[in-house]
Amino acid sequence: MNTRLKLLGAVLLKDLRLFWLFAALTAVLNVVANFKAIVQLNQWTTGLVPIAVFLATNLFILLVFHEDSAVSGKRDWLTRPVPGMTMLAAKCIFVVVATVLPGVLGLILNEFHVGRPPVVALISGAAKGLTGAALLGPLGVMALAALTSNIRQAIVAVVAGMVVLFAGYGVWMESNAAFESGFPDNIDAASGSAWILMVPLELLGTLAALAVLWILYRRHHGRRAALVLVGVVTLAGGTFLATMNWSRMFGLQKWLSPDPAAGSSVAVSLLPGCFAVRTVAALGETGASAAGKIPARIFSDEQRGRAGDDAVAIAVRLVVDHIPEDGQLVVGRAQLTYRTADGAAVLLGTGRTNQRSDQQWVKTDTGHRAMDQYWLLSKKDYQRLAADPGTTTHIDYSLSLLGPRATAVFKADGRGAFRAGVGHCGAIASRADKGAGVYCYRIGSQPALLAARLDGRSNIEDRASGYPDFTPAILDFWGGRLHYMYVADAAASQVRVTAYEARAHFTRQFDVPGVLGGPVSSCPLP
Amino acid sequence: MIIETRSLTKKFWRHDAVRGLSLAVPEGAVCALVGANGAGKTTLMRMLVNILKPDSGSAQVLGVDSRHLAPADFLRIGYVSENQELPDRLSVAHYFDYLRALYPGWDAAFERELRAGFELPPARPLGKLSRGTRMKVKIAGALSFRPKLLILDEPLSGLDPLVRDEVMSGMLSQAGETTILISSHEIAEIEGGTTHVAFMVRGRLLLQEPVESLCARYRDVNVTLEAPAMDQSLPPSWMNVHREGPMVSFTETAFVDDRALRELVEARLGRCHYLEASAMSLLEISKATMRATREAE
Numbered sequence: 149m150n151t152r153l154k155l156l157g158a159v160l161l162k163d164l165r166l167f168w169l170f171a172a173l174t175a176v177l178n179v180v181a182n183f184k185a186i187v188q189l190n191q192w193t194t195g196l197v198p199i200a201v202f203l204a205t206n207l208f209i210l211l212v213f214h215e216d217s218a219v220s221g222k223r224d225w226l227t228r229p230v231p232g233m234t235m236l237a238a239k240c241i242f243v244v245v246a247t248v249l250p251g252v253l254g255l256i257l258n259e260f261h262v263g264r265p266p267v268v269a270l271i272s273g274a275a276k277g278l279t280g281a282a283l284l285g286p287l288g289v290m291a292l293a294a295l296t297s298n299i300r301q302a303i304v305a306v307v308a309g310m311v312v313l314f315a316g317y318g319v320w321m322e323s324n325a326a327f328e329s330g331f332p333d334n335i336d337a338a339s340g341s342a343w344i345l346m347v348p349l350e351l352l353g354t355l356a357a358l359a360v361l362w363i364l365y366r367r368h369h370g371r372r373a374a375l376v377l378v379g380v381v382t383l384a385g386g387t388f389l390a391t392m393n394w395s396r397m398f399g400l401q402k403w404l405s406p407d408p409a410a411g412s413s414v415a416v417s418l419l420p421g422c423f424a425v426r427t428v429a430a431l432g433e434t435g436a437s438a439a440g441k442i443p444a445r446i447f448s449d450e451q452r453g454r455a456g457d458d459a460v461a462i463a464v465r466l467v468v469d470h471i472p473e474d475g476q477l478v479v480g481r482a483q484l485t486y487r488t489a490d491g492a493a494v495l496l497g498t499g500r501t502n503q504r505s506d507q508q509w510v511k512t513d514t515g516h517r518a519m520d521q522y523w524l525l526s527k528k529d530y531q532r533l534a535a536d537p538g539t540t541t542h543i544d545y546s547l548s549l550l551g552p553r554a555t556a557v558f559k560a561d562g563r564g565a566f567r568a569g570v571g572h573c574g575a576i577a578s579r580a581d582k583g584a585g586v587y588c589y590r591i592g593s594q595p596a597l598l599a600a601r602l603d604g605r606s607n608i609e610d611r612a613s614g615y616p617d618f619t620p621a622i623l624d625f626w627g628g629r630l631h632y633m634y635v636a637d638a639a640a641s642q643v644r645v646t647a648y649e650a651r652a653h654f655t656r657q658f659d660v661p662g663v664l665g666g667p668v669s670s671c672p673l674p
Numbered sequence: 675m676i677i678e679t680r681s682l683t684k685k686f687w688r689h690d691a692v693r694g695l696s697l698a699v700p701e702g703a704v705c706a707l708v709g710a711n712g713a714g715k716t717t718l719m720r721m722l723v724n725i726l727k728p729d730s731g732s733a734q735v736l737g738v739d740s741r742h743l744a745p746a747d748f749l750r751i752g753y754v755s756e757n758q759e760l761p762d763r764l765s766v767a768h769y770f771d772y773l774r775a776l777y778p779g780w781d782a783a784f785e786r787e788l789r790a791g792f793e794l795p796p797a798r799p800l801g802k803l804s805r806g807t808r809m810k811v812k813i814a815g816a817l818s819f820r821p822k823l824l825i826l827d828e829p830l831s832g833l834d835p836l837v838r839d840e841v842m843s844g845m846l847s848q849a850g851e852t853t854i855l856i857s858s859h860e861i862a863e864i865e866g867g868t869t870h871v872a873f874m875v876r877g878r879l880l881l882q883e884p885v886e887s888l889c890a891r892y893r894d895v896n897v898t899l900e901a902p903a904m905d906q907s908l909p910p911s912w913m914n915v916h917r918e919g920p921m922v923s924f925t926e927t928a929f930v931d932d933r934a935l936r937e938l939v940e941a942r943l944g945r946c947h948y949l950e951a952s953a954m955s956l957l958e959i960s961k962a963t964m965r966a967t968r969e970a971e
Contacts, residue, residue, distance in 0.1 A: 151778075158775035165768050166761055215761060221725040224760055227753035228776055231745045368724075 152234050159230065159238035163212060171242070174208045175250040177201040182254025182277070185261050205247045206289050210302045212239055213293035218364040220297040232365035236294075243286055252277030264585075264632075265576055267564065271589045272630040280626045281346075284353050291357035294364045295373055339480035340548060340596065340616035340650075344397045347623050348387050356380035394481060398546045401480075401618060402653045411549050411654030414477065418543070419465035419518065422671035423664045428452055428459045428524070430674075446500050446522050458527040460673060462664065464499065464543060468517045472551065474607055476597065476648055478616050480546040482521040486529075486663065489538025496523040509608055517608060525663075534668045541660040548618065550596055550648035557603050557644045560584035560635075570598070570647050571631070583636045586643055588613075591628035593621035595647035600633040603642040610646065611635055618650050675734070676701050676823055676853040677722060682731035684717050691717040693877040694731065699870065704849050705882075706864045707857040708960055709874030715857040716755070718874070719827045722855075723753045736823055749777060752816030752852075755827040756809075762801030766794050766811060770818075777819035785818035788844060806837035813844055817852075824848065826856040830863045838863060861960045871956060875967050885956065892959045893929040897922045897939055898948040906942050913966035925962040926951065 164171070180186050181201040188194055216225045216235055225235060256273030264272060276282070289306065296302040356377060363373040390396070402408070426442045431452075442463050452459070464484070468477055482499040499521030502508050512518045521543075533539045554569025564574030564587075571590030578584060586600040596618050599610035613631030635643055664671040677699040684692040692714040699705045709715050720726040722735050724743040733740040738747055761769065770789070774780045789796075792810040795803075800811065809829055816824060826845065830838045845854060846867040858864045861871070872882035881888075899920040908915055911928035922943060929935060929951065936949055954962070 154775060158772055161775075162761065162764065162768070162772040166763050220759070221720060222755070222757050222759045224758055226725055227723050227748055227751070228773075229745045229748040230776060 152231070155230055155234050156238050156241075159216070159225075159235060160242060163215065163238065163242050166215060167208070167212060167242075167246075170204075170208055170211065171246040174201075174204045175246050177204050178247050178250035179254040179257070182251050183258045183261070185258065205286070206306060207303075208246060209243050209286060209289045210293045210299055210306070212242055213290060214296075214299045214302060217297060218294050218368065219370045226368075232368065236361055236365040240290065243290065247286055248277065248283065251282070264587075265562075268576075268585075268587050268630065268632070271587075271628075272632070275589065275628050275630045278627055280350050280354065284350055284357070287357040288353060291360040291377070294361055295370070295377060339398075339546065340478060340618040341397050341401045341480060343617065343619035343623065344400055345388070345392060347619060349384055351623070352380055352384045352387070356384075394483070394546070398480065398653065398655070401548075402655070404618075404620065405650070405652045405654075407651045408654070409652070410472070410551075411547070411652035413470055413472070414547070414549055414654075415469040416477075416545065416547065416656050417467050417469075418658050418660065418665075419467050419512070422666050424463035424465075424520075425664055425671075425674050426461045426463075427674060428455065428461060429457055431461055442520075442522060443502060446502065447524055451524060455524040455526050456528075459524050460527070460530065462523045462525055463520045464523075464665070465518050465520050466545065467512060468519070471517070471549070474552045474646070475651070476550040476599070476607065476610065477517070478548040478550060478597070479519055479521070480548055480653075482546075483544045484521075484523050485542045485544070486533050487540050487542060488533065488536045490536075494529050494533060496525060499523050511608065530663060530673065533663045537667075539661075539663055541658075541663065541665070543658045543660070545656045545658075547654055547656060548596075548616065548650055549652045549654070550616070551651045552646050553595055553649040554647045555644060557642050559642050560586070567645070570595075570645050573645055575600075575635075575643050581636070583634055584643060586633045586635055586645060588631045588645060589628060590631070593624040594619070594629050596650045597648040598631040598633070598645065599648065600635050600643050600645045602635060602637065603644040607646070616648075616650075618653075675699060676703075677705075677733070677735055677855060679718075679722075679733040680731055682718070682721060682733055683729050684714075684721060684726060685729050690877050692721070692728075695874075695877070695879045696731075697872055697879055697882055699853060699855055701853055702850055703870045703884075704846070704854045704856065704868045705870040705872060706861060706868040706885075706956070707855060707872050707874060708861045708864075709857075709859060710964065711859050712876075713859070713874040714877040715859075715874055716757075716827050717877075719753075719755070719825050719855070719857060722825060723748075723751065749779065749819070750822040752819070752821035752824040753827075754809075754812045754816045754825070754829055756829065756831050757827070758812060760800045760808065760811070763799050765797050765799055766803070767796035769800055769811065770815065773815050773818070780819050782818075784820065785814065788814040788817060792840065792844065806833045806841075809833060809841060810837070810844070813841055817844065817848055820848070821852055824852050824854045824856075826854065828857055828859070830858060842866065862957045865956045868956070873960060873963050875964060880963055880967060888959060889953065889956070891927060891929050892954045892962070893926040893935070893951040894954050894958065894962075895924050895926050895935065895939075896948075896950045896952075897943065897946055899943055900945045900947045902944075908942060909938065914962055914969070920947070925954075925966070 177200055181197050186193065187197045217223050218232065252273050255277045256269050259269035259272045260266060292305055293302050296305050359376050360373045363369050363376060424442060431442060431444050442461050466479065471477055479501065484496040484499060486494040501519065501521060509517050509519055556567030556570045556573055558573065558575065560575035560577040562574060562576045564572055567573045571588040573586065573588040575584045575586040588598060594617060597612055597616040599612040601607060601609045601611060611633045613633050662668055662671055675698045677697065679695055679697045682692055682695040695718060707715050717726060721728050722733055722740055724740050727741055735743060736747065736750055770785060774782065792814055794807065794811055794814065800808065803811065813829065830841060833841065849867060856864050868885055870882065870884050871888060873880040899922065902920050911926060913925040913927060915922065915924040926935060932951055935951055936946060939946055939949060
């Protein structure tokens with residue numbers, strides 16, 4: 149063991165002597181890149197820092213690995229008494245110390261800078277910086293560096309890989325009109341089902357990179373390692389194409405429901421009457437409509453531009469009833485399709501929701517929960533659809549019912565403690581606005597949703613720490629996550645944190661005559 | 675045997691780099707592996723140190739199958755190659771610091787001696803050294819841990835005569851204690867001090883033998899006959915036979931003594947007016963062997 153450590157130290161010292169300047173530069177760039185206050189200083193730093201850190205980090209990894217290549221038969225170390233795995237360990241340690249850890253440090257500093265307490269900042273930075281996804285990038289470049297026999301070949305491979313990736317993605321987007329159907333820009337936003345795509349890809353990528361490195365450094369089989377990489381890329385590509393379809397993804401999600409029958413008791417309906425409609429030009433205003441407001445910035449400039457200035461924004465309100473006590477409903481996705489009498493379809497794609505979790509659910513006059521979904525309809529499409537009296541509106545909702553797995557009630561006194569089933573939680577009162585920042589850190593598998601509210605209030609006031617995530621516990625074993633929630637008016641009160649788990653995933657479809665919630669004569673354009 | 679290969683074969687696509695090669699190097703030998711460029715010397719050496727895997731056959735190095743050589747085995751094996759890439763931006767001193775940490779049996783005094791003898795500049799980066807000085811660094815790095823076996827692939831290629839002598843004397847200072855296998859496409863470079871020699875031609879081993887017995891049995895023979903030579907079949911031990919009237923020259927590969935040679939020549943060619951059998955240097959033997967092989971092919 150001591151010999152191994154001595155060898156590891158010798159290789160590390162040699163690499164440090166060779167690359168100390170570049171390592172220092174890469175480390176500083178990684179700190180800066182994760183410190184948002186510096187990155188967002190001006191448009192130059194916002195544009196240049198991410199590019200600089202990407203180039204520096206990847207070039208650094210390539211140089212460090214190519215210094216003692218496992219593929220080239222000309223390298224000095226191959227005939228020295230250095231075990232392959234010791235060499236690999238030394239390289240990995242150097243890369244982690246010069247790239248990953250400075251990134252974590254940057255995240256910690258950033259969290260501290262935005263006002264998180266030191267402990268929370270520390271945990272949050274580590275949790276964000278050491279996720280599987282964050283480590284996969286360097287790991288992939290390490291594998292690629294190890295697999296190529298010289299630095300030029302490695303750079304060409306990295307660039308070619310990226311070109312193929314982007315070109316393939318672009319072609320796929322164009323050919324499948326995926327963007328129009330809202331995928332994948334919305335896939336990770338609210339559905340909680342992105343894991344079906346991402347986790348297998350992450351696991352495959354990680355396993356492939358580890359296998360390539362192991363085969364190269366332990367077994368010295370360059371060809372086998374290349375075959376493994378090609379095989380995994382093919383498999384990953386196949387998985388991507390096979391799962392990158394919402395109905396298939398949610399089909400799998402439904403199949404994994406722990407209690408499918410629970411969904412049938414939930415009553416959902418569309419708010420009767422015409423949909424709330426605004427012209428795109430009028431979206432700057434925040435005037436109320438029959439169904440509520442259409443927030444000004446709900447659509448991106450790109451979406452508005454694509455729909456045209458004369459397009460209209462539509463808000464469709466979903467009203468929910470009979471949710472079990474302490475349960476939550478997640479609208480994973482709502483897809484709107486118009487069908488004309490002659491069978492033609494106009495797909496508006498995935499509806500957008502309010503990005504602020506505290507503004508997603510509202511209470512109707514009847515005391516029910518309701519959520520709005522927003523779409524853009526171009527004037528040209530409207531005229532074509534409105535001209536056909538047989539036009540119907542079809543809306544397809546993918547829903548998930550959550551139930552509480554564990555709850556914890558505690559005072560906002562700044563003291564953190566382990567709360568069973570929830571994690572290590574604490575709440576820090578803010579004197580300025582009488583609110584409280586609630587944090588919970590949990591290692592390993594995470595709840596589908598973690599939310600906080602004032603104790604004694606209805607769970608409609610739950611403030612979630614983020615979007616739901618239905619990753620099965622068996623696949624959610626790596627790292628940890630800091631959940632941060634903000635509860636208003638928490639002074640002198642207790643807060644209740646609830647860890648929700650998925651009970652059932654189900655779909656509901658609605659068919660409405662006309663274009664804007666009724667016949668054109670009853671529901672005209674504004 | 676320190677090195678023993680059996681029917682070793684390596685192909686690169688359709689090119690046979692090494693073909694059924696069986697080589698044996700005894701302990702304490704300084705074995706010169708000689709062959710033209712492309713003869714397969716480098717491929718053979720790379721197989722011996724497990725950089726390349728043989729397609730068939732086997733190689734035992736220090737009693738270990740070369741395919742299973744572990745890092746620990748390289749505590750006893752030194753390998754120096756003309757093509758070996760060093761960490762160019764490391765200084766000479768830092769390079770030796772690195773190597774010293776890898777070998778528990780590193781002889782620091784011997785390292786100092788070699789570095790002083792080779793006049794290696796400690797602060798200069800390896801990438802800025804001349805070709806000869808780089809080779810000296812490699813040799814010093816390979817000798818300082820006193821390996822049991824030293825494999826040197828074209829260590830003298832392209833070096834000027836003075837540096838060549840320095841490098842050779844550095845290497846040979848270890849002869850006896852260390853078994854050395856040294857390759858070269860020109861035997862004159864490595865002639866002095868070698869105890870064994872092996873000739874390779876197009877992936878095949880033509881011969882391997884102690885230098886002493888090889889030199890003893892090879893003779894450059896020039897004969898003047900009393901009458902033009904008879905057309906008789908010639909002994910298989912004669913190579914490169916050249917006849918011109920009564921004058922005949924050839925290389926005898928099974929020389930015993932002058933009398934036996936004269937008897938053989940007179941029995942096959944007729945009475946000799948004049949016969950001279952000169953001893954051959956390794957270079958001459960090498961050239962004669964290669965010429966004979968080329969003609970046979």
